[in-house]
Structures are given as C-alpha cells and as structure tokens.
Amino acid sequence: xxxxxxxxxVLADGDRYGYQLRAEFEERTGATWPxxxxxxxxxxxRLERDGFVEPAGQDAQNHVFYRITDAGRExxxxxxxxPVTRAERPRDELAVKLALAVTVRGIDVAGIVHAQxxxxxxxxxxxxxxxxxxxxxxxxxxxxxxxxxFQCEAEIRWLDHVEGRVxxxxxxxxxxxxxxxxxxxxxxxxxxxxxxGNQI
Amino acid sequence: MSGVGSGRAVLELRGVxxxxxxxxxxxxxxxxxxxxxxxxxxxxVMGPSGSGKSTLLSLAGGLDAPTGGEVVIEGTTLASQSKxxxxxxxxxxxxxxxxxxxxxxxxxxxxNVALPRELDGRSARKARVEALAALEEVGLRAEADRxxxxxxxxxxxxxxIARALIGERRLILTDEPTGALDTETGEAVLxxxxxxxxxxxxxxxxxxxxxxxxxxxxxxxxxxxxIVDESAPSQRAEDLLVPGGADA
Numbered sequence: 001x002x003x004x005x006x007x008x009x010v011l012a013d014g015d016r017y018g019y020q021l022r023a024e025f026e027e028r029t030g031a032t033w034p035x036x037x038x039x040x041x042x043x044x045x046r047l048e049r050d051g052f053v054e055p056a057g058q059d060a061q062n063h064v065f066y067r068i069t070d071a072g073r074e075x076x077x078x079x080x081x082x083p084v085t086r087a088e089r090p091r092d093e094l095a096v097k098l099a100l101a102v103t104v105r106g107i108d109v110a111g112i113v114h115a116q117x118x119x120x121x122x123x124x125x126x127x128x129x130x131x132x133x134x135x136x137x138x139x140x141x142x143x144x145x146x147x148x149x150f151q152c153e154a155e156i157r158w159l160d161h162v163e164g165r166v167x168x169x170x171x172x173x174x175x176x177x178x179x180x181x182x183x184x185x186x187x188x189x190x191x192x193x194x195x196x197g198n199q200i
Numbered sequence: 201m202s203g204v205g206s207g208r209a210v211l212e213l214r215g216v217x218x219x220x221x222x223x224x225x226x227x228x229x230x231x232x233x234x235x236x237x238x239x240x241x242x243x244x245v246m247g248p249s250g251s252g253k254s255t256l257l258s259l260a261g262g263l264d265a266p267t268g269g270e271v272v273i274e275g276t277t278l279a280s281q282s283k284x285x286x287x288x289x290x291x292x293x294x295x296x297x298x299x300x301x302x303x304x305x306x307x308x309x310x311x312n313v314a315l316p317r318e319l320d321g322r323s324a325r326k327a328r329v330e331a332l333a334a335l336e337e338v339g340l341r342a343e344a345d346r347x348x349x350x351x352x353x354x355x356x357x358x359x360x361i362a363r364a365l366i367g368e369r370r371l372i373l374t375d376e377p378t379g380a381l382d383t384e385t386g387e388a389v390l391x392x393x394x395x396x397x398x399x400x401x402x403x404x405x406x407x408x409x410x411x412x413x414x415x416x417x418x419x420x421x422x423x424x425x426x427i428v429d430e431s432a433p434s435q436r437a438e439d440l441l442v443p444g445g446a447d448a
Binding site: 118120121122124125127128132149150152153156157 | 391394409410411413414415416419429431432
C-alpha cells in the first residue's frame with residue numbers, strides 16, 4: 001500500500017494535520033490498514049521535500065496543517081490512472097511455503113492445507129461480520145472489506161485445488177515421492193472420513 | 201453479527217445415522233452425527249457433493265427419518281410424534297428452503313407464502329397480509345399475484361425464502377438458498393437469514409460457497425457422513441472498524 005498516495009488522496013479534499021490524516025484514512029478504508037502516526041509524519045516530510053505538499057499554517061492547538069500542491073495533485077492523478085502491477089504486491093508466502101512443503105520429505109502437506117483453510121475461513125467470517133455492520137453509506141470501507149473477502153475466498157478455492165492436486169499425485173505415485181506422506185494422509189482421511197478430525 | 205446468547209437448543213441431532221438400501225447396496229449417508237444449534241445461532245454446513253449435507257437437512261426438518269439416533273426440535277423428539285404432529289411441527293416451527301424451491305405451480309407467490317399460515321388456522325385475509333410483508337422483505341411485493349411459471353428462477357427462490365421466513369418459525373433450514381440468485385440478491389437473502397437468527401431463530405445453511413458460509417456463527421464440515429471439523433470466527437475483526445483498534 002502506498003502511504004504517500006493515500007495521504008495525498010485525503011489531502012485532495014482539504015488541508016489536514018497529521019492525526020486528522022490518519023483518522024480520515026482509517027475511516028475511509030474501514031481501518032483495515034492501520035497507520036502509525038510516526039509513519040504519517042515521516043511520509044508528510046518526504047511529500048514536502050518532493051514538493052507534493054506544503055505547510056498551511058497552525059491552529060490554536062499548534063497543529064501543523066498541510067496542503068496538497070499542484071504537483072501533488074498531478075502525482076495523485078497519475079497514481080489513480082496507473083494499474084497496480086503484480087510486482088508491487090508482496091510475494092505470496094503461502095504459495096512459497098506450499099511449494100517448499102511438497103519438496104521436503106516428511107512434511108504433512110495436507111495438514112498445512114487444512115490448517116490454512118481453517119484460518120482463511122475464520123478470517124472470511126471475521127470480514128463478513130465487519131461487512132454486515134457497515135451502513136449503506138459506507139461504500140469506501142465496504143469496498144476494502146469486500147476485497148479481503150474475495151481474497152480469502154480465492155485462497156480457499158486455491159487451497160481446495162492444491163488438496164485435489166496433492167491427492168491426485170498421491171494416487172498416481174502410490175504415495176512414494178517426496179512430500180507425499182501428507183498427501184497419503186489426506187487420501188486416507190478422505191477415505192475414512194478423517195479420523196484426525198481437527199485438521200479438515 | 202452473532203446473536204448467540206440464550207443457549208437454548210432449538211435443533212439437536214444425537215448420534216444420527218441414515219442408511220439407504222440393504223445388504224451390499226447399503227449407502228451410509230450419515231454415520232452418527234451430533235449437532236446442536238441454539239437460538240440466535242446460524243450454522244453453515246459445508247462439504248463435498250455426496251457428503252451428507254442435504255440428508256442432514258432433511259432429517260433436521262423432519263422430512264426424512266433417521267435409521268439411528270434422534271432428531272429433537274425444541275425439546276420434542278421427532279420419532280415420538282404422529283404424522284399429524286410432525287406436520288404441525290414442520291408448519292409452525294420449521295422454515296425450509298429447498299434447492300429446487302418446491303413452490304406449488306397453481307398458486308400465486310402470495311398464496312404459496314400464505315399457505316402454511318392458512319393451514320395453521322389463520323384467516324385467508326390475515327395470512328395474505330403476512331405473506332405480502334414477507335414478500336416485501338425479499339423485494340417481491342410487486343410480484344405477489346404472479347404464478348411461479350411467470351417468474352424467473354431467482355424470483356421463485358425468493359418466494360421460497362419468504363415462505364420459509366413467514367410467521368414465527370424458530371428453525372430455518374436452507375439448502376443452497378442463493379443458488380439461483382445474482383451476487384447482490386444472494387447477499388440480501390443471507391442478510392435476511394442472518395437478521396432472523398439475530399432476532400432469535402436458529403438457522404442451518406447448507407452451502408458449498410465459503411463466502412456464503414462466512415455469514416454463519418459456526419461452519420461445520422461434513423465428509424462421508426461425519427462432521428469432521430468446525431470453524432468459528434475469531435474476535436479480532438471486532439476491532440477492525442475502530443480507528444487504531446487493530447493497532448492496540
């Protein structure tokens with residue numbers, strides 16, 4: 001997430017001081033990405049250095065206000081117009097973990113999948129509860145929460161797919177290959193209705 | 201979202217088994233399922249095709265009888281009831297949304313929804329007033345006098361939902377209730393179901409969609425006729441809408 005552009009987006013509506021920027025950003029995004037105040041002030045300093053914001057006076061409580069400059073508005077317009085590239089997103093640790101799990105002998109791949117799916121479902125329930133409480137007028141927050149809901153759903157579907165692939169491989173190779181001890185267990189669990197219960 | 205509070209069991213499945221066929225052709229649809237759903241709670245049931253989800257729902261609603269164990273609705277063991285008593289329990293206490301709607305083709309939407317109330321002794325006029333309110337809730341007030349074959353699949357599904365929610369049903373059983381609906385209407389239906397549970401009903405939602413199951417307080421997983429696990433939400437999300445809350 002670009003803190004720099006997020007702050008510019010809030011400033012585009014009018015001058016703000018640091019705490020206001022943080023509160024408004026969190027309100028608009030459903031507080032799903034909490035900012036710490038130190039991060040806000042560091043970013044404001046950089047934005048000022050780059051000519052995207054400028055000081056706009058102080059109030060009686062000595063709050064220092066910031067104003068977006070024309071260059072800042074141009075930078076913001078350009079950010080909105082540019083698609084978020086795949087390279088800008090963090091690497092998917094789960095995909096890497098599973099890739100490694102299927103190559104390391106003795107790792108319970110099915111167990112990893114089950115635990116992850118359970119975690120993703122609980123998160124999905126959490127986000128759905130947040131969404132259920134949002135009013136119809138809270139569109140910005142709803143969009144952020146829905147993005148997380150769709151990501152959780154995609155992760156669960158992908159995990160189902162992984163489980164299916166691991167099972168198929170276990171069947172075709174008779175559970176012989178590295179990383180397939182877990183697959184063998186998954187197959188056994190599927191056949192007998194999973195005596196281990198707590199992993200599905 | 202969680203309305204679970206009273207802890208009063210509305211539905212109890214105790215060691216429920218259901219075996220179809222005999223001898224070598226026997227199919228064990230359920231193999232000893234224990235499940236309690238309390239007032240105010242919505243439980244989602246997930247599992248692969250053929251895992252026993254729909255069988256569980258039929259047994260819970262008294263539409264089918266178990267071959268072992270017992271089904272108890274609000275303290276009444278269904279096996280101890282006569283056919284007439286069982287029908288009365290289904291009519292008064294249980295709202296059921298079937299995968300294939302099960303609307304009566306010769307009745308209008310409002311008549312379909314009003315039918316269980318009329319069978320329960322309400323006057324036709326009062327039952328219609330209630331039916332129109334239930335149809336309003338699912339956004340179909342204007343279609344009240346249309347017949348099922350004059351409606352889309354999604355509209356028929358919503359009529360079926362209105363029929364399940366009418367009256368003071370304390371147990372709402374739904375089998376893929378959003379199957380024929382677009383995303384927005386499907387979500388509206390889930391919100392209705394959630395609301396009814398928050399108001400004190402117990403609900404069971406059979407679904408294969410994780411996004412739908414997430415509206416429940418608990419998700420149970422069924423595989424090969426057995427409940428193999430369950431998932432419940434954490435408390436963390438309570439903080440998500442409080443600025444700085446997730447920081448604390």
